[in-house]
Amino acid sequence: MTKDDKDEWDQKIDQNLRKVFQSKLEEDVPDKFMELLAQLREQDDQGSAHGK
Amino acid sequence: MANDATPIDPREAVVEHLPAMRAFAASLTRNSAAADDLVQDTIVKAWKNFDKFKPGTNLRAWLFTILRNTFYSDLRKKKREIEDVDGAMASTLSEKPHHDGRLALADFEKVFAQLPVEQREALILVGASGMSYEEAADTCGVAIGTIKSRINRGRARLAELLELSDDDGLELTDSATMAVLNSGMQVRKTGL
Numbered sequence: 001m002t003k004d005d006k007d008e009w010d011q012k013i014d015q016n017l018r019k020v021f022q023s024k025l026e027e028d029v030p031d032k033f034m035e036l037l038a039q040l041r042e043q044d045d046q047g048s049a050h051g052k
Numbered sequence: 053m054a055n056d057a058t059p060i061d062p063r064e065a066v067v068e069h070l071p072a073m074r075a076f077a078a079s080l081t082r083n084s085a086a087a088d089d090l091v092q093d094t095i096v097k098a099w100k101n102f103d104k105f106k107p108g109t110n111l112r113a114w115l116f117t118i119l120r121n122t123f124y125s126d127l128r129k130k131k132r133e134i135e136d137v138d139g140a141m142a143s144t145l146s147e148k149p150h151h152d153g154r155l156a157l158a159d160f161e162k163v164f165a166q167l168p169v170e171q172r173e174a175l176i177l178v179g180a181s182g183m184s185y186e187e188a189a190d191t192c193g194v195a196i197g198t199i200k201s202r203i204n205r206g207r208a209r210l211a212e213l214l215e216l217s218d219d220d221g222l223e224l225t226d227s228a229t230m231a232v233l234n235s236g237m238q239v240r241k242t243g244l
Contacts, residue, residue, distance in 0.1 A: 009211040014179050016160040021180035023157075024075035033070055036092055040099045041063070 062111050069112050079176040080123045082165045094119040116191045163213040171206030174199050
């Protein structure tokens with residue numbers, strides 16, 4: 001593979017890697033994650049009455 | 053507990069990193085249900101270990117480190133199971149992806165999924181998530197040179213697999229280039 005072809009492939013690969021990652025980033029985060037965070041915060045609040 | 057005068061509690065900032073954690077997890081697990089389980093486990097572990105997080109340092113890298121450590125430790129636990137999954141996956145992947153002459157994202161994802169996990173994570177961290185080589189090396193607990201070589205090997209393998217999956221040879225029209233590219237694939241090509 002010549003250097004130019006390698007660069008061309010690298011560009012295509014990078015574009016696609018970003019697209020793969022971006023498409024996932026743009027997905028809505030399912031509610032279960034917010035529920036889990038809320039649960040963990042609640043446990044903290046109960047665990048230490050004075051907070052931190 | 054909330055106090056405007058204190059710096060933002062990193063616990064409160066976790067939510068901002070959820071999309072990136074899910075994207076990173078998906079690139080490791082190649083399965084969105086497994087990715088979400090992994091992110092949930094990561095959040096719980098992070099929560100237990102927040103006293104070890106140094107405020108002002110890179111929270112995303114810290115979360116990614118926990119995420120990948122969790123992933124690899126699960127992988128070791130379920131090694132046999134995972135190998136079976138990989139085997140099943142590899143057989144479905146041996147079909148040629150549909151091609152219209154351009155590189156479709158779905159084809160890319162199929163091919164990307166065939167790379168070893170170390171190469172996938174290095175490529176995603178540096179090529180997609182925007183981490184520096186140094187951050188990626190810290191996140192993965194390896195030397196910068198190791199990250200670079202995983203990326204180089206990953207790219208080379210991707211180019212090779214994408215070339216194989218492409219009926220039209222993409223836009224690489226130069227015959228000398230094609231000869232070089234095809235030289236390693238004669239057995240497969242002539243079989244068609």
